[in-house]
Amino acid sequence: MFVKLKYLFCAVFLLFSTSKLNAQQNFTLTGVLFEKGTTLRIALAEVKNKRTGFSAGSNDIGLFTIKASIGDTLLVTKRNFSDLQVVVKDTKDLVLYLNKGTMLNEVVVTGQTKKQALNEIKKDFRNKGSFYGGKPPLALLNPFGGSPLTFLYELFGKTPRKARRFNTMYQNEMQDSHVDQYYNKTLINQQTGLSGKELEDFLVNYRPTYDQAKNWNVYDGIKWINDSYKKYSDTAGKAKSN
Template structure:
């Protein structure tokens, strides 16, 4: 693409030349001679959308799969179904898809609990509060991982104190696991 411009300007004036898809050039007029300026094309990348595959989204997708198979109640159905809808009661208690859905529900609860614990009781927090070696970190986390109820009731100060106390115990008893 070419362009010729005739601009009335004085010595010392600054010019800004820009065009869509090209880098902008700033130039200062030093004399009244013809200047040739080249605009460099921009390298534009197409937009990339990055989405996180979250644990919760994955679990909801599997739940939806069970719902699509006709499994609506993944817990123990209420006994009033036995009298009002006996076929629903039988189906919701003994069908293999329902049994698998119940197993998945238990698995999903364990995974969500573990995820919630690991968001707070994590490597960075432990390393920033105690002088633990990377080689010992896995054993430490395995041996002293708090429960979900503890994590939910503790503030950050309580969690850090817990880590420090556990690290003292870890150092005194040795760094091997009892499992």
């Protein structure tokens, strides 16, 4: 009887110890975000646990809560601020400070520079006499006030034909540049940790279309990357199990 009670006590002790250990490993972490060098709190920042892939946002007074374990790495991102990575060392509340940054602004400037260069080419076609980019309006066929010769030139002329092909390319380039602002290697690496061939494959396989991204802001792009990464991870996990 004593031996049975001894084994029962050991089993209860092990169960309690395991539960306590799990509780210590996974806990709710609370933190607050400030702009560095000020007392201004940062709202609407994203805090991502890179191990679990789960994210949380800071509220109007800069507070956030997220599930974490000791040793996890948190990635904090906010538009116009430099990204911050911090390792969870204990269960104490975090006070974090973000520096002002310009990475996203630089991405926008790059896209704007490309647009300016392409607009110079469009201007060159107009200087060469193609005012309608190879797509003349039907109003030009009106013999009273129109210009049938201009219509025919825009439709069949060599320069307008080149302008027509260029305008198709121009539209595609502008749409690609818009998507690139919110979906690029830098952002994907920051959100997922992918690199090398895995990053290249993810970049191609989960790229959104222009219609999907045309009304996005930076947070929509981050959400798309995180949602896509979950699909990517689930697919990779199933492939390994098979």
